[in-house]
Amino acid sequence: MVVTFDGVTKKYGKETALNDTSFQFQKGKIYGLLGPNGSGKSTTLKMIAGLVLPNKGTVTMNGKPVTRKMASEVAYLTELDMFYEAFTVEGMIRFYASQFPDFDTGRANELVAFMELDGRKKIKHLSKGNRGRLKLVLALSRNTEVLLLDEPFSGLDPMVRDTIVKGLLSYIDFGHQTVIIATHEIDEIEAILDEAYIISDGEIKGHCQVEELRESEGLSVLQWLKKTTKSEGKMK
Numbered sequence: 001m002v003v004t005f006d007g008v009t010k011k012y013g014k015e016t017a018l019n020d021t022s023f024q025f026q027k028g029k030i031y032g033l034l035g036p037n038g039s040g041k042s043t044t045l046k047m048i049a050g051l052v053l054p055n056k057g058t059v060t061m062n063g064k065p066v067t068r069k070m071a072s073e074v075a076y077l078t079e080l081d082m083f084y085e086a087f088t089v090e091g092m093i094r095f096y097a098s099q100f101p102d103f104d105t106g107r108a109n110e111l112v113a114f115m116e117l118d119g120r121k122k123i124k125h126l127s128k129g130n131r132g133r134l135k136l137v138l139a140l141s142r143n144t145e146v147l148l149l150d151e152p153f154s155g156l157d158p159m160v161r162d163t164i165v166k167g168l169l170s171y172i173d174f175g176h177q178t179v180i181i182a183t184h185e186i187d188e189i190e191a192i193l194d195e196a197y198i199i200s201d202g203e204i205k206g207h208c209q210v211e212e213l214r215e216s217e218g219l220s221v222l223q224w225l226k227k228t229t230k231s232e233g234k235m236k
């Protein structure tokens with residue numbers, strides 16, 4: 001699935017989240033969406049998921065405009081709704097299986113074991129980090145053409161982040177899925193990214209092919225980000 005932003009502006013009242021922005025995400029690649037707080041990363045993901053519509057310009061998937069009805073081709077990792085607090089982890093997996101025909105219950109159970117989650121625990125009794133793990137289980141168990149991960153590692157113990165990030169790779173459908181990860185945890189995901197965009201003040205300030213950046217400029221993504229934005233203090 002090719003996702004294209006063409007001259008997109010999104011305003012929330014007087015606040016401009018995206019300002020006449022054009023960029024593209026290609027099929028089968030993993031993208032990092034980087035930038036300071038409030039730069040428009042979450043808004044970008046919400047627009048692909050059809051949860052927020054542009055004031056100007058178009059967001060398309062394979063040339064078709066994204067509509068408010070969340071496209072079935074998109075899995076969007078977001079906060080778990082209060083509605084689910086009384087569900088157990090296993091109950092949540094059953095619920096997702098009933099809601100999404102593309103949901104792979106076998107993979108979800110594997111991921112629950114990989115993430116060392118207790119399937120019988122209620123969501124309201126999970127720690128923040130374990131809620132984060134459950135959200136990843138749910139997002140990675142969908143067989144969608146687009147996978148959107150908004151701060152997927154927030155709340156995760158830094159000791160296990162690395163293992164989890166590496167483990168994620170085995171659950172991403174390479175060549176088929178377009179994966180977009182909005183994050184400040186650049187060090188952790190650097191190894192899995194194909195490309196990255198820097199977004200700041202609602203505008204694209206940089207785009208790189210990660211391997212090329214390493215080979216031709218000898219820069220890590222974090223170094224490139226710092227060089228491009230010259231605003232290290234803004235990053236976590």
Ligand SMILES: Nc1ncnc2c1ncn2[C@@H]1O[C@H](COP(=O)(O)OP(=O)(O)OP(=O)(O)O)[C@@H](O)[C@H]1O
Pocket residue numbers: 012013015016017035036037038039040041042043044
């Ligand atoms: N529902 C909303 N109502 C009003 N303003 C909003 C809303 N959502 C986002 N904004 C504003 O739009 C701008 C972009 O926000 P967005 O959440 O997309 O940024 P972000 O890059 O994801 O930030 P962070 O890294 O802090 O999560 C910010 O100025 C934010 O305050």
